[in-house]
Amino acid sequence: xxxxxxxxxxxxxxxxxxxxxxxxxxxxxxxxxxxxxxxxxxxxxxxxxxxxxxxxxxxxxxxxxxxxxxxxxxxxxxxxxxxxxxxxxxxxxxxxxxxxxxxxxxxxxxxxxxxxxxxxxxxxxxxxxxxxxxxxxxxxxxxxxxxxxxxxxxxxxxxxxxxxxxxxxxxxxxxxxxxxxxxxxxxxxxxxxxxxxxxxxxxxxxxxxxxxxxxxxxxxxxxxxxxxxxxxxxxxxxxxxxxxxxxxxxxxxxxxxxxxxxxxxxxxxxxxxxxxxxxxxxxxxxxxxxxxxxxxxxxxxxxxxxxxxxxxxxxxxxxxxxxxxxxxxxxxxxxxxxxxxxxxxxxxxxxxxxxxxxxxxxxxxxxxxxxxxxxxxxxxxxxxxxxxxxxxxxxxxxxxxxxxxxxxxxxxxxxxxxxxxxxxxxxxxxxxxxxxxxxxxxxxxxxxxxxxxxxxxxxxxxxxxxxxxxxxxxxxxxxxxxxxxxxxxxxxxxxxxxxxxxxxxxxxxxxxxxxxxxxxxxxxxxxxxxxxxxxxxxxxxxxxxxxxxxxxxxxxxxxxxxxxxxxxxxxxxxxxxxxxxxxxxxxxx
Amino acid sequence: xxxxxxxxxxxxxxxxxxxxxxxxxxxxxxxxxxxxxxxxxxxxxxxxxxxxxxxxxxxxxxxxxxxxxxxxxxxxxxxxxxxxxxxxxxxxxxxxxxxxxxxxxxxxxxxxxxxxxxxxxxxxxxxxxxxxxxxxxxxxxxxxxxxxxxxxxxxxxxxxxxxxxxxxxxxxxxxxxxxxxxxxxxxxxxxxxxxxxxxxxxxxxxxxxxxxxxxxxxxxxxxxxxxxxxxxxxxxxxxxxxxxxxxxxxxxxxxxxxxxxxxxxxxxxxxxxxxxxxxxxxxxxxxxxxxxxxxxxxxxxxxxxxxxxxxxxxxxxxxxxxxxxxxxxxxxxxxxxxxxxxxxxxxxxxxxxxxxxxxxxxxxxxxxxxxxxxx
Numbered sequence: 001x002x003x004x005x006x007x008x009x010x011x012x013x014x015x016x017x018x019x020x021x022x023x024x025x026x027x028x029x030x031x032x033x034x035x036x037x038x039x040x041x042x043x044x045x046x047x048x049x050x051x052x053x054x055x056x057x058x059x060x061x062x063x064x065x066x067x068x069x070x071x072x073x074x075x076x077x078x079x080x081x082x083x084x085x086x087x088x089x090x091x092x093x094x095x096x097x098x099x100x101x102x103x104x105x106x107x108x109x110x111x112x113x114x115x116x117x118x119x120x121x122x123x124x125x126x127x128x129x130x131x132x133x134x135x136x137x138x139x140x141x142x143x144x145x146x147x148x149x150x151x152x153x154x155x156x157x158x159x160x161x162x163x164x165x166x167x168x169x170x171x172x173x174x175x176x177x178x179x180x181x182x183x184x185x186x187x188x189x190x191x192x193x194x195x196x197x198x199x200x201x202x203x204x205x206x207x208x209x210x211x212x213x214x215x216x217x218x219x220x221x222x223x224x225x226x227x228x229x230x231x232x233x234x235x236x237x238x239x240x241x242x243x244x245x246x247x248x249x250x251x252x253x254x255x256x257x258x259x260x261x262x263x264x265x266x267x268x269x270x271x272x273x274x275x276x277x278x279x280x281x282x283x284x285x286x287x288x289x290x291x292x293x294x295x296x297x298x299x300x301x302x303x304x305x306x307x308x309x310x311x312x313x314x315x316x317x318x319x320x321x322x323x324x325x326x327x328x329x330x331x332x333x334x335x336x337x338x339x340x341x342x343x344x345x346x347x348x349x350x351x352x353x354x355x356x357x358x359x360x361x362x363x364x365x366x367x368x369x370x371x372x373x374x375x376x377x378x379x380x381x382x383x384x385x386x387x388x389x390x391x392x393x394x395x396x397x398x399x400x401x402x403x404x405x406x407x408x409x410x411x412x413x414x415x416x417x418x419x420x421x422x423x424x425x426x427x428x429x430x431x432x433x434x435x436x437x438x439x440x441x442x443x444x445x446x447x448x449x450x451x452x453x454x455x456x457x458x459x460x461x462x463x464x465x466x467x468x469x470x471x472x473x474x475x476x477x478x479x480x481x482x483x484x485x486x487x488x489x490x491x492x493x494x495x496x497x498x499x500x501x502x503x504x505x506x507x508x509x510x511x512x513x514x515x516x517x518x519x520x521x522x523x524x525x526x527x528x529x530x531x532x533x534x535x536x537x538x539x540x541x542x543x544x545x546x547x548x549x550x551x552x553x554x555x556x557x558x559x560x561x562x563x564x565x566x567x568x569x570x571x572x573x574x575x576x577x578x579x580x581x582x583x584x585x586x587x588x589x
Numbered sequence: 590x591x592x593x594x595x596x597x598x599x600x601x602x603x604x605x606x607x608x609x610x611x612x613x614x615x616x617x618x619x620x621x622x623x624x625x626x627x628x629x630x631x632x633x634x635x636x637x638x639x640x641x642x643x644x645x646x647x648x649x650x651x652x653x654x655x656x657x658x659x660x661x662x663x664x665x666x667x668x669x670x671x672x673x674x675x676x677x678x679x680x681x682x683x684x685x686x687x688x689x690x691x692x693x694x695x696x697x698x699x700x701x702x703x704x705x706x707x708x709x710x711x712x713x714x715x716x717x718x719x720x721x722x723x724x725x726x727x728x729x730x731x732x733x734x735x736x737x738x739x740x741x742x743x744x745x746x747x748x749x750x751x752x753x754x755x756x757x758x759x760x761x762x763x764x765x766x767x768x769x770x771x772x773x774x775x776x777x778x779x780x781x782x783x784x785x786x787x788x789x790x791x792x793x794x795x796x797x798x799x800x801x802x803x804x805x806x807x808x809x810x811x812x813x814x815x816x817x818x819x820x821x822x823x824x825x826x827x828x829x830x831x832x833x834x835x836x837x838x839x840x841x842x843x844x845x846x847x848x849x850x851x852x853x854x855x856x857x858x859x860x861x862x863x864x865x866x867x868x869x870x871x872x873x874x875x876x877x878x879x880x881x882x883x884x885x886x887x888x889x890x891x892x893x894x895x896x897x898x899x900x901x902x903x904x905x906x907x908x909x910x911x912x913x914x915x916x917x918x919x920x921x922x923x924x925x926x927x928x929x930x931x932x933x934x935x936x937x938x939x940x941x942x943x944x945x946x947x948x949x950x951x952x953x954x955x956x957x958x959x960x961x962x963x964x
Contacts, residue, residue, distance in 0.1 A: 428921035497924030
């Protein structure tokens, strides 16, 4: 029998990046807020301190900060005619858990999406004609513009203290920054990170080929910074232990370093950890959430009544929570109707390895999660697609994030995979290899989607989320074309040998690629093709807001976190400024 | 502990191979080091070996450094170092003169540069540092780096460790409770001033479960050194200065066995901003967050720690590893001539290839065995 808790104004499902931002904005507006986090509490001291935090086996290989697949995982298949099986060990992507969520173990790459991303269908049809897009491709507009998003990107980046160089400031192009970005109202809060040697080689080669390289925007900071919340971040020490790790130096922006301590001091906020939310409860009309039901670490079930529910978990878990709660109409790939689970997309990444002579020392170990130099010449619709047969693009950059001993063993093609010849090759190439990253977009297609698995259950007896995904032809074409462009740059960098690995199908969930899972609760202006309106409010349940990368109608070329943070601030502004004054739908249907 | 030491030695070997581990300035790729014969630490002439060079431009001449340390440069009013820092570089606790013995040579050389150019304001050291040229600064730094941190009367109270490989350098130990030739590679097993130091300084392990009570610096000193304090947002000193303050050559000085009086004045300099040697701003920020009581505690803690292996020994170990690696790599086939070759499509972790079952490094072979997921 569930214990009924005292009613609160708002309940957060998940206390990661989104939960922390919404918690802060709602308590500041005077609301009492309860934050429910399924994982452990943790903070920079003592949880992320060295030497323990540099235990590569524990964190990078055994995933100490990630969701526990023994309790909760996803099932996977490439196509609908296959039987999905549960993922027992994460590989392709690494959902986080615990206070701070995935924003604890991220790399800190902090990019804004472009206006051409937010208007992908309209722009594609305008520029290339109505017949350019394959009918299977279900990309759509977001219902927001870059101009709508700018103040929220700005606010989020100033919360994090992002280190970068503007390329388009108040309508003026600035040399050295990204010339393709939409106009930003202010310069980055802190100057760019130092440029590693391999990145400098990339920059020179890219410039020589007529491209426009710029320093990667980084939430690992180049200098100390105090944000508007009064939290101070310190300088990144280039230790090379970002992704999959917490930062020991208070140098990586995460909820713990930018906001959470401020929120925890607010007596209107209550954090409850080890609390697994089972479902969002609805009233008899099915149109209003009454709160949530959760289980604590001892197995006791609770009901937490709340006037407002904020679903701010990892993208995949947001989708699952709606399906488990019976909110919205599940997507049916047969008819193409229904919205929850629709337009699941990923990221189309590939790599180019550049093997140098012995006198070129790359020093891969002195890197940071987001150090490096990139170019946006092939991002989004910054180049002419008319003869290419695909939409979307990628940023290309030298953004190596580490040279860690267990994981980083570059060897040229043809090297045996083990044994003494492999060891010799690793020693030969470890310090003389640079890797270019091709970080590509992912279109949504009819056949890629998320639903509840008919067979497998989690530790609480609830159906797992089932993922049906393969790389769309469009994205494989894009990867082939842009990986070759990156290989050209690799050759211009002076590499003795260049090995290009364009992404190929079928999608293999046993190979690490990226944790940029998107879609499934997409935003939009049309309730028949979206789950939430442009303010992230559920079309079906108006006192429920769903916020995260699950809102992306398709995935863009850039990393998602900046957009997730900006969407969180946008939703918070709409709730505080409009919804609380007059609860109900913010967009009429 | 062993694993992490191996890794740090490997890191040191690479750092030596590649210059100081710092990101290079945009637009200025550093000149590349040339392959060179194995260095001869302690050799009589300045080594042409660029592999062993530090950020300030080269390894110094130890013999020249010894002469400078003992005699100074009277013509330029440079006093002999030994007059303040002791015959064996042990420093002087009462006067607040730091122990120099066993510190990383590149670190010492950079401090002399900083005294000379004013980034460290010190009326005694400034004229001395200015009186030496680059070569002399490197030489005297190399000399002090070559001395064992555990020698000298002042250090004798705790000394004993600091050597490895059984090469007899432990002879300098004079301390009553010296750990008797403990290998510096296992500082966790060494004893400090009578109290047992566990080798696990995890968050929960800092509790004072040993009946002997807290050592010098008390619980607070140990906590700040090994765990940090979330309340004041200060990370553990050990993140950069190594377990038990052993240092992380070539950039980060050893704190173990350094005089509390000196450490206090160093933190005070950072706190008031008169020491500008840390361009990251980490040390000034940390020092500002520490109260006077915190500084008392953490400096007392480090003063009581047993110095680890001295810089010269660690450097030699790192170079040995590097020589072995160079030997092994020498037999590896060179990459083919320029031209794009298609690898097996595989993951790239934000640009870096991963290995095992995760990326190109481990999956390029066509051998089906290599396609099996790693365990």
